[in-house]
Amino acid sequence: MVKLLSVAIISFLFSVPVMAAEEYEEHNSLMNHGDGHLMDMGGGMVMGQNADTLPGGCEEISETKEITVHAGHKFAEKFPGRMFAFDTQEFNFKPCTKLTVHFINDDNIRHQWMMHGLPKYLYNKGMFHLEVTGPAKISGTLILPPGDKTYLVHCDIAQHMEKGMKAQLKVGKGDGDLPSIPGVTDYVIQDDYSDIQPITAAAVAGNVSAQAPVVATKSAPAAAQKQKDESMISGMTVIGLAIGLLLAPFLARKFKGMSASEIVAYVFDLLRSAVELIVKLLSDLVKLAISSKNKTLPGN
Numbered sequence: 489m490v491k492l493l494s495v496a497i498i499s500f501l502f503s504v505p506v507m508a509a510e511e512y513e514e515h516n517s518l519m520n521h522g523d524g525h526l527m528d529m530g531g532g533m534v535m536g537q538n539a540d541t542l543p544g545g546c547e548e549i550s551e552t553k554e555i556t557v558h559a560g561h562k563f564a565e566k567f568p569g570r571m572f573a574f575d576t577q578e579f580n581f582k583p584c585t586k587l588t589v590h591f592i593n594d595d596n597i598r599h600q601w602m603m604h605g606l607p608k609y610l611y612n613k614g615m616f617h618l619e620v621t622g623p624a625k626i627s628g629t630l631i632l633p634p635g636d637k638t639y640l641v642h643c644d645i646a647q648h649m650e651k652g653m654k655a656q657l658k659v660g661k662g663d664g665d666l667p668s669i670p671g672v673t674d675y676v677i678q679d680d681y682s683d684i685q686p687i688t689a690a691a692v693a694g695n696v697s698a699q700a701p702v703v704a705t706k707s708a709p710a711a712a713q714k715q716k717d718e719s720m721i722s723g724m725t726v727i728g729l730a731i732g733l734l735l736a737p738f739l740a741r742k743f744k745g746m747s748a749s750e751i752v753a754y755v756f757d758l759l760r761s762a763v764e765l766i767v768k769l770l771s772d773l774v775k776l777a778i779s780s781k782n783k784t785l786p787g788n
């Protein structure tokens with residue numbers, strides 16, 4: 489009996505994390521503020537909710553669809569260099585589809601599923617928008633317009649789209665692809681890891697493990713130092729060239745009719761007198777400094 493009980497307890501304990509993973513706070517009693525704008529006190533928000541008005545050009549609702557989209561840091565792990573992502577980067581629906589989106593935020597921060605470019609007579613600012621601080625779930629419904637068009641879906645929290653939380657939703661055939669959709673289209677601004685191969689959409693889709701990101705070996709300060717050194721060298725080169733060009737006519741006249749060994753001897757002699765002059769100047773300077781230091785002020 490004890491054995492049976494302990495087995496039951498152990499199996500229950502093991503199932504707790506699994507059950508916990510499936511549980512999200514549901515924001516399903518939102519207050520309707522009109523114009524498809526719904527909110528609750530817990531930070532859940534829906535904008536552009538439209539479950540019954542047909543967009544112009546739609547004879548009827550072509551299909552009724554429901555999707556569940558997750559958002560979170562963990563979904564960006566397969567996209568090198570990205571921090572946030574949806575679990576799906578591309579959606580496709582028939583024109584005039586009535587679409588319900590169940591948006592699940594898996595992170596402990598705020599995320600959005602924001603769709604742009606919708607007709608403004610029906611959707612305020614052309615947006616349909618789900619937003620919630622997670623981990624939590626929020627749902628909203630809209631009716632997609634007719635025609636082939638590609639809509640941007642993103643999270644508008646500062647830097648979340650730039651860091652990967654971006655997708656595209658094609659109605660019908662769509663009208664092209666949007667840039668920088670992780671795993672779908674190439675990034676507009678490619679990170680510069682200099683020595684490693686650029687990460688293309690094809691590489692991410694085809695072979696994630698083989699393309700595992702190699703951490704850039706060159707650290708930024710080292711690179712900056714190198715650049716500084718290079719600029720110093722080029723500065724010295726210019727000065728050297730200028731001196732050479734100025735001295736060349738004078739030296740050419742001087743060396744006329746001299747043999748190679750005579751020239752070398754002359755140059756060394758010149759250098760020796762230059763060094764002597766500099767040493768003399770320096771020692772004079774030091775003497776001057778010492779003598780002025782030892783001077784006593786008048787009246788003391």
Ligand SMILES: [Cu+2]
Nearest residue numbers: 599643645648
């Ligand atoms: Cu976000």
